[in-house]
Amino acid sequence: MRLRTLLAAGVLALGATAALAGASSSQLEAYQPDPSLRTAPKSDLEARVRRACTVVQARLQNSAETSVERPCGCYAKATLRALDASEIEAYRATGYFNDSARAKALGAIDSCKLQRPV
Incomplete structure (x- = not known):
């Protein structure tokens, strides 16, 4: 359960950058x-x-x-403002950012002066 919670939090917040890179396909399917x-x-x-x-x-x-809280507000606004309709729909369907949305989320992480996940 702890892995699922951490995976979900990381996926939602950071567009799955590190969380998905290190997750096995069975973890993602679950x-x-x-x-x-x-x-x-x-x-x-x-x-x-x-x-x-x-x-x-x-x-x-x-x-x-x-x-x-403040830089994360910056991140959330910047990321969702940058996403196009298809990226938002992909997020709605999967619960995480697709590749193109992930790139935009990383840009928002940098511009809002947050740490990139490793």
């Missing part, structure tokens, strides 16, 4: 996206990405979640 993603308004998607970012970045930086 991941089930939240069904509410399919109909959630874009503002809810942004809130989910912001929350997951806060959890992951606090762990990466070994700091309090409150210390990364």
